[in-house]
Amino acid sequence: MKKNLNGKIALIVAVLVVCLWGIFGASKGLSGKDLSEGLQKRIHYGLDLRGGAHLILQVKVNEAVYAETSNVAAQVQQELKKASLSFSQVYVPDADKPEAIRIEGTTPESSSAIETLLGSTKYSNEFELKSVNDNTWTLTMKPMVLTALKSKTDQQAIEALSDRVNALGISEPVIQAYGLGADQILVELPGVENESDIEKIIQGTNRLEIHAVAGGPYKDEQEALASVGGALPADQELKSFLGVVNSGSDSQSIYRLERVSVVAGTDFRSADPSTNQNTGQREVRFTLTNEAGERFYDYTSKNVGQSMAVVMNDQVREVASIKEPIHDTGEISGSFSQDEVVALSKLLSTGALPASLTQLEKRFVGASLGADSIRAGVKAAVFGVLVVMAFMLFYYRGSGVNADLALLLNLIILLGILGLSSALSGGANALTLTLPGIAGVILTIGMGVDSNVLIFERIREEVRAGKAPSAAVDQGFAHAWITIVDTHVTTIVSAAILFMFGTGPVKGFAVTLTIGLLANLFTAVYVSRVIFDAHLNRMKPGEAVSI
Amino acid sequence: MELFRGVNVDWLRLKWYFLAFSMIFSVAGLVKMGVNMTQIHSPVPLGVDFKGGTQVQVKFEQTPDINRIRQAVAAAGVQDATIQSIQSEISTSGNEVLISLPVQQDETSLDAGRKQIVDALQAHYNNPFTESNVSVVGPTVGRQLETKAALATLYSMAGMLVYLWFRFQLIYGVAAVVACFHDTLITVGAFALTNQEISLTVIAAILTLVGYSMNDTIVVFDRIRENLRLSRRESLPDVVNRSINQTLSRTVLTSGLTFLTVLSLYIFGGQVLRGFSFALVVGILIGTYSSIAVAAPMLVAWQEWRARRGKTATLPAAKRARV
Numbered sequence: 001m002k003k004n005l006n007g008k009i010a011l012i013v014a015v016l017v018v019c020l021w022g023i024f025g026a027s028k029g030l031s032g033k034d035l036s037e038g039l040q041k042r043i044h045y046g047l048d049l050r051g052g053a054h055l056i057l058q059v060k061v062n063e064a065v066y067a068e069t070s071n072v073a074a075q076v077q078q079e080l081k082k083a084s085l086s087f088s089q090v091y092v093p094d095a096d097k098p099e100a101i102r103i104e105g106t107t108p109e110s111s112s113a114i115e116t117l118l119g120s121t122k123y124s125n126e127f128e129l130k131s132v133n134d135n136t137w138t139l140t141m142k143p144m145v146l147t148a149l150k151s152k153t154d155q156q157a158i159e160a161l162s163d164r165v166n167a168l169g170i171s172e173p174v175i176q177a178y179g180l181g182a183d184q185i186l187v188e189l190p191g192v193e194n195e196s197d198i199e200k201i202i203q204g205t206n207r208l209e210i211h212a213v214a215g216g217p218y219k220d221e222q223e224a225l226a227s228v229g230g231a232l233p234a235d236q237e238l239k240s241f242l243g244v245v246n247s248g249s250d251s252q253s254i255y256r257l258e259r260v261s262v263v264a265g266t267d268f269r270s271a272d273p274s275t276n277q278n279t280g281q282r283e284v285r286f287t288l289t290n291e292a293g294e295r296f297y298d299y300t301s302k303n304v305g306q307s308m309a310v311v312m313n314d315q316v317r318e319v320a321s322i323k324e325p326i327h328d329t330g331e332i333s334g335s336f337s338q339d340e341v342v343a344l345s346k347l348l349s350t351g352a353l354p355a356s357l358t359q360l361e362k363r364f365v366g367a368s369l370g371a372d373s374i375r376a377g378v379k380a381a382v383f384g385v386l387v388v389m390a391f392m393l394f395y396y397r398g399s400g401v402n403a404d405l406a407l408l409l410n411l412i413i414l415l416g417i418l419g420l421s422s423a424l425s426g427g428a429n430a431l432t433l434t435l436p437g438i439a440g441v442i443l444t445i446g447m448g449v450d451s452n453v454l455i456f457e458r459i460r461e462e463v464r465a466g467k468a469p470s471a472a473v474d475q476g477f478a479h480a481w482i483t484i485v486d487t488h489v490t491t492i493v494s495a496a497i498l499f500m501f502g503t504g505p506v507k508g509f510a511v512t513l514t515i516g517l518l519a520n521l522f523t524a525v526y527v528s529r530v531i532f533d534a535h536l537n538r539m540k541p542g543e544a545v546s547i
Numbered sequence: 548m549e550l551f552r553g554v555n556v557d558w559l560r561l562k563w564y565f566l567a568f569s570m571i572f573s574v575a576g577l578v579k580m581g582v583n584m585t586q587i588h589s590p591v592p593l594g595v596d597f598k599g600g601t602q603v604q605v606k607f608e609q610t611p612d613i614n615r616i617r618q619a620v621a622a623a624g625v626q627d628a629t630i631q632s633i634q635s636e637i638s639t640s641g642n643e644v645l646i647s648l649p650v651q652q653d654e655t656s657l658d659a660g661r662k663q664i665v666d667a668l669q670a671h672y673n674n675p676f677t678e679s680n681v682s683v684v685g686p687t688v689g690r691q692l693e694t695k696a697a698l699a700t701l702y703s704m705a706g707m708l709v710y711l712w713f714r715f716q717l718i719y720g721v722a723a724v725v726a727c728f729h730d731t732l733i734t735v736g737a738f739a740l741t742n743q744e745i746s747l748t749v750i751a752a753i754l755t756l757v758g759y760s761m762n763d764t765i766v767v768f769d770r771i772r773e774n775l776r777l778s779r780r781e782s783l784p785d786v787v788n789r790s791i792n793q794t795l796s797r798t799v800l801t802s803g804l805t806f807l808t809v810l811s812l813y814i815f816g817g818q819v820l821r822g823f824s825f826a827l828v829v830g831i832l833i834g835t836y837s838s839i840a841v842a843a844p845m846l847v848a849w850q851e852w853r854a855r856r857g858k859t860a861t862l863p864a865a866k867r868a869r870v
Binding site for chain 2: 048195359361366369377379384387391395436439442445457460479483487491497500506509510
């Protein structure tokens with residue numbers, strides 16, 4: 001009885017062709033050099049193999065919340081004044097718990113008026129009003145609103161970082177939320193060899209704001225505090241001046257600033273470096289967003305003659321007096337170096353960060369180490385494959401050819417799927433091959449051959465039990481199949497968990513192991529069976545199967 | 548060619564030897580972990596991934612002198628630096644040195660340690676170099692990873708237990724998971740005993756070993772299940788022995804071949820994968836051993852325990868295999 005295998009063989013050949021296209025489809029010709037170039041285009045190496053930088057950044061979301069609540073506090077203060085309700089101060093007491101605004105020194109008689117004013121929908125949509133005692137109230141941001149603000153901040157930070165990385169011309173970067181901790185961002189910059197390139201992106205996390213100056217400059221903090229009778233009002237803060245003061249003295253001076261900024265980093269729309277025609281000083285010309293422009297005009301028209309301070313990285317970089325109302329364009333000049341002016345312009349126009357970032361983790365792999373690792377990994381893989389293939393031939397003779405073909409096809413499918421993922425997604429969502437990924441390939445060889453061993457051993461048992469070749473092959477595959485399914489499922493379970501929990505390179509291990517095992521179900525069972533059947537078809541009656 | 552044809556070993560008679568062997572290695576590992584706990588406040592030496600800290604791998608143009616590097620680093624006022632040269636046969640030149648600093652609690656200046664090292668070498672050691680591998684991990688990320696790694700291992704064991712419960716019976720799942728736990732314990736113990744650091748890739752290796760050991764155990768269990776269905780009159784110990792013997796040839800072949808591939812990884816895979824392949828080399832040996840010496844005897848022990856308590860000794864094979 002002969003089986004018709006044409007359909008099955010066609011399927012196997014089709015898979016082979018598709019996978020080969022996946023691996024080499026991008027190459028120009030058939031010479032060895034072209035093929036290896038094509039391979040490199042299709043197979044995406046992870047950071048550990050191609051070299052590059054990997055960062056995990058923490059977004060200080062509390063800063064964004066603090067900025068928001070401080071603005072609301074200022075607004076509350078104005079409305080209380082307008083309604084002639086007495087109070088001593090409205091402020092955000094704890095920068096680590098920035099969602100709570102505190103209103104102090106109100107009178108018991110004004111309770112109902114405050115409740116109407118601050119309980120109105122303008123606030124109650126986002127805040128919850130609570131009376132602490134007769135003279136004190138708290139206005140706390142609702143948890144839902146707080147969560148939304150935090151995730152918006154994370155999103156803005158990711159967008160700003162992406163803009164910046166793109167501006168540096170780094171290809172195939174990864175900038176995404178990092179799953180392990182709250183408000184963390186994973187940044188992967190392939191091929192970035194230079195520490196200073198990384199620094200540019202990190203230093204670019206500076207925050208720039210414009211604050212109203214309440215007093216100063218003072219020689220030191222004591223003098224600044226003395227000017228307000230020793231106690232700093234809660235809505236003000238002290239900041240030191242960095243760099244050379246216009247007067248030429250380089251002594252550090254202290255300014256007393258309004259805590260709530262007039263213009264925040266996210267308010268800038270575009271900025272360009274330029275030079276002031278009158279003074280020759282370097283400056284940054286900026287344009288504000290419409291909304292911020294309105295606010296800025298409002299503020300500057302009310303405060304002509306007053307001073308404002310440009311604050312970068314918590315330090316005052318420039319203090320300027322307001323000569324006339326400014327709408328939405330202006331320039332920042334001051335003690336900047338040329339590099340700083342260029343960097344600042346880029347920073348402002350690519351969208352400043354809504355909150356500052358700290359580095360939690362930084363890894364950097366040089367391309368030479370990556371190349372060494374590829375060489376080592378490939379050497380280990382080739383050696384592993386050769387040893388296993390030689391052994392299978394020696395131990396199972398004719399059937400060993402079978403196992404070896406299945407093994408080779410398994411490797412082709414594995415690489416093919418990596419290549420196809422890159423070809424089909426245009427490189428954007430390509431599965432990457434990492435060093436632990438190569439280890440996964442090697443382990444796949446070991447475990448792939450296990451399926452063959454299981455089947456062959458079983459066929460031998462059946463042959464020993466006196467079955468005819470075709471029946472022995474049938475039974476061998478049927479029995480081994482149950483075991484193969486069980487072993488593959490359990491291993492895929494652990495690989496899947498690794499994929500969910502692992503990061504970077506380790507994820508690459510889970511990827512190759514899972515693809516390898518799935519491919520193995522196809523090659524070791526389906527393909528190997530077809531080869532057996534083809535062989536059985538050509539066997540003379542009474543001939544024994546070579547196993 | 549055939550190995551192990553018609554083997555007939557009474558594996559269950561050896562169970563006390565197996566128990567002694569497993570106990571010796573588990574206890575040795577545990578004792579060393581206990582000692583480590585008091586000395587380094589962690590059962591096994593943790594790599595920079597978990598512990599946090601700064602690691603700078605530097606490649607010099609000329610052969611480096613470790614003592615001079617140490618002096619240079621000390622002269623720049625860098626404290627607590629450890630310096631070791633890297634034995635790397637795959638590297639194009641052997642001039643690589645690994646300089647590590649302990650974790651920095653202040654995450655605002657995470658990068659300071661690396662800068663200090665680089666500056667110190669530039670200022671005090673006249674040998675041009677490039678940084679080939681830098682890892683700076685803050686305490687937050689380290690702690691996060693530690694938790695996640697432990698969870699991942701536990702989840703994967705739980706996932707397998709559930710699968711085996713569904714495919715076989717609960718006792719099979721429990722026996723297999725105990726065997727996996729045994730393997731993990733001994734492998735981690737091997738890291739403690741040889742003073743090697745556990746890194747993120749080592750955790751990946753341990754998860755792989757969990758999967759591998761499970762593989763091996765399932766092959767034996769599958770055969771036990773099949774034999775129990777075929778010969779209902781045979782006693783469980785006999786069935787277990789026969790099943791181990793029948794699958795022995797496969798067990799030895801597969802672990803031998805997998806062991807060879809992993810060994811080639813250990814030898815050729817380079818320094819980056821050293822810990823990873825070490826875990827697998829140990830794990831495959833232990834994983835193969837445990838399916839014969841731990842998982843299968845547990846099934847028998849469970850049944851004997853039930854029999855002693857006067858319960859009907861139902862064979863744990865009742866479920867039919869579904870295909």
